[in-house]
Amino acid sequence: MSSEISSIYKRIYSDSFPDRMEINFIDRGGKQTLIYEKVQWNIGGERKGLRYGENPGQEAALYKLINGNIILGEVSTILPGKYLASNVELLQSGKHPGKINITDIDSALNILRYFNDSPCTVIVKHNNPSGVAIASKPSLSFYRALMADRVAAFGGAVAINREIDIETAELIAENYLEVVAAPEYKEGVLDILSKKKNLRVMRIENIKRLDEFIGTEVLDFKSLTDGGLIVQTSFTPKTLKKEDFSLARTTFNGKEYAINRKPTDREYEDMLFGWLVESGVTSNSVIYVKDRVTVGIGTGEQDRVGVAEIARDKAYKKMRDRISWELYRTSWYSLKEELRRKEIEEEVSRLRGGLKGSVMVSDAFFPFRDGVEVGLKEGVTAVVQPGGSLRDHESIQACNEYNATMVFTGQRSFRH
Missing domain, CATH: 3.40.140.20 (AICAR transformylase, duplication domain)
Structure with a gap:
């Protein structure tokens, strides 16, 4: 068979x-x-x-x-x-x-x-x-x-x-x-x-x-179960340089909330890299990037906090495997020696899976602060998201509490 x-x-x-x-x-x-x-x-x-x-x-x-x-x-x-x-x-x-x-x-x-x-x-x-x-x-x-x-x-x-x-x-x-x-x-x-x-x-x-x-559009056809079609123009990101970002700011119940810290040049570089990579990831998605390399990619989930956690967990898992492979030419999943596993675990924990100092990118707004906090608790220093949530002020407050910066793109980046 x-x-x-x-x-x-x-x-x-x-x-x-x-x-x-x-x-x-x-x-x-x-x-x-x-x-x-x-x-x-x-x-x-x-x-x-x-x-x-x-x-x-x-x-x-x-x-x-x-x-x-x-x-x-x-x-x-x-x-x-x-x-x-x-x-x-x-x-x-x-x-x-x-x-x-x-x-x-x-x-x-x-x-x-x-x-x-x-x-x-x-x-x-x-x-x-x-x-x-x-x-x-x-x-x-x-x-x-x-x-x-x-x-x-x-x-x-x-x-x-x-x-x-x-x-x-x-x-x-x-x-x-x-x-x-x-x-x-x-x-x-x-x-x-x-x-x-x-x-x-x-x-x-x-x-x-x-x-x-860049910026060219094609027609995107989606067939339906009954033979019908949906036609749309293809998605084109509007944020192509750091000046296209806006520092996170919103008003809630008559009070203005704004991000305290501007991004550094390195953070801007990773923000732009991450946002453009994000445009090619299936929604709902959250990714983490650092030094213009992807660290953890979460794809195709139904809830935003869940996909942020998946991307976080993948960052830890992938770093374990990378270190195991580079040191012993053995995958983490095949490494049997307990001492070696413990040493790798300690190193990955110290580096927080490579998330410390990384940029967190979301293809749509965070509806609650719990989503952005998944990354902030791991040492994320900058966040990119479209903005537009009724609770954007909560995410701004969370970033300020962690001395992290956040920018809005003003454009959602769903991909299905």
Whole structure:
């Protein structure tokens, strides 16, 4: 039975989708049309599209926009020809891509576009980042993003905004990953990556120009159970520099409440980094960042205080595993020696899971002070949130009690 089950993941499914697709928007002023072409690759001498959808047995097809532009009110969508994940060049396929491989890389690029000024790595698993890091060189950014959550990165998709060099490739090859995407690969890198025969290696040249995709909008379609559709324009963060933040301030029952301390330059840097990473995390979400590296990422929860606690707990767990791996090349979960475990526990406790001095980021307002206090009790020194709660004054008071600073973005960042 187990062999039969495992075989379904190796099977290649054909799809019944046509080579072209049109989407028409019709109103009294006429018709606007988007024209798409199905994407296929040469795999072993055959033209093949997506391996399957979210699960084996689900037919799927990838389409790229080749013609048309939609203008809805004051919104004009992205023009054809500016391709990223919809038109990857497969340098090594192993098992050719399925739907999740493409959407994970797309989710990574959605975050990566904001950080093209420095080497940055985004590792994504199931449409959420497991680790994001900016560093002085690609190999260091990859290592820090990986160690932010080494366990969750297993089988993930990696996007790096710089040419992958030998040092970075060797680090990648030490791990099990499904996909790696970059604008280019230095000579000899593909020889190293070819040792991972099932790794999909993608070249996306437009990663070099990712900053051109900041602020561009596309149409986002969501299918309903009854076959209906919801169409929305894609989310675009308005806070792109520190001057776009506003110091937390509100009025409640005729009394004004304001944050006492302004952020330091380092805090502003992490605030901006964290807010832009947050835009690519599934709601409800709270994340912690420090020194432009994610420390704990909480995703997809129903209550805000709960997701703040999950992100906190993950920070502790991931630091235990990182220290265990760096010292003994053994995961925390496999480390048996009690003395070593105790030493690691003490170090993680001393550092509070890396949360001391970190920035806490929330994709929506904190409805009560208990949410923000989860981070403040761990040594968080700065908080980013949209603001707008009837009890914003409680969160402001909490931050002032801990001598922490807080800024509002004035924009919610839900992602579903």
